[in-house]
Amino acid sequence: MEKLTFTDQQKAEFRQDALKYILPHFADNAELAKGPKIFTAGEGCYVYDIDGNRYLDTFASLLTTICGHHRPEIKAAVLEQMDHLEFFPNYVDTFTIPLIRLARKLAEIMPGELSVSFFVNSGSEANETALKMARQFHVHNGQPHRYKVIARKNSYHATTLGGSSVTGLSWFREYFEPLIPGSLFAPQALREDYGGIVSDTVPRGLTSLAIIEEMIQWEGPESISAVIMDPIPGSNVGYPLPPDGYLQGVRDLCDKYGILLIFDEVQTGFGKTGKWFACEHWDIQPDIMTIGKGFTGGYIPLAAAVTTPKVADSFRKEPGKELRSGSTYGGHTVACAATLANIEVIQKENLVAKAAQTGEYLKTELEKLKKHSIVGDVRGIGLLWGVELMADRDAKKPLEPKGKVGGFIRQWCWEHGMILRNNGDILVIAPALVISREEVDMMLGQINEAITAAIKEFSL
């Protein structure tokens, strides 16, 4: 890895121009006011900023760089592909070799019948595509009135307008309403022993299944196109595992009422949970699965909506029935080569099994954080964990004002060389699959110290 160096004058200009010429994604003006963070290099689980400071990244570049930064195998695959053909679109009737090889690999590793891929550039587009697939599938099956979608409160699916319509977090929706009609929201399914703070009205156990069925019946089953859900809800809520039987129950409801089931595994796929895909923990297969983020290892953007031959065949029967969707760069040639190399690294180094083992260790070690009275709940699986902070664990009393302690802990970690994500007062941990035991211990030590510092700072 080659580190870049800059003069103080150059650094000041980069900082100034970052703010002047760029609107960052989901920007935080309060954070930006402290100055932009500019990264220049990466190695394994570490990144380096423009001042040469090193940070252990416990969120793997937004859940993407799962095989670590600076992998020679992936770089070699990219360069090799560029020697042959950097790009030709997957359009109308054209394909490239890395695209076909990647699709073949997905058919091999994806659960059940999921074997036919539609490639796009982002997780948002993958979910957008899945929703369109479901709508068009029903039209071809003589059910054009199936347009509604059941999603879940607190689940994130996309930044696009279609995907925002099924995103159950008001912050992402508020400036853009009204969104697509027919987007319905069921509650999340929480285990009986879920320890996080939720209102008393949020159901426990399998009650949320009954609510979904009631919604289907009330709306009219013949009007519902799809149910979309993340089998393990994501970083916004800190990975609460679903109750056993819940995903099977959703599958059964979809089958009973002729609804397509979409699993959004953009965050949970590719080994993060200790299996290739989260739904494999409960052995449930969707009709469409969306993948992104770790899929590419962060090297070049690529995502996909992967479906079954049954759904795909409805688009390949006769002229006029083809899936009406596409983009110029979806299935980019070099992105496919990089992604294939990323998957090969995961396989060669047994990183899925390693994530499961590290997950067991994290479970035990994170539980120990409960020695701090403000650690209210610890939940997750594999390398996806949420640590929820509370003012009072027994009374489930939230910290006031919301996010202040979580923000302090994130900042403390940053100042001590570690990137930690917080969602309000939920600390969210999702390191790369390659994280070593030593790095895990370092991360745990820093979180412990940061919590201790927060307790002292706020006299908690």
Ligand code: PMP
């Ligand atoms: N689904 C989930 C569960 C996600 O976490 C995200 C990204 N945060 C997306 C979809 C959208 O992916 P992208 O940002 O690549 O569009």
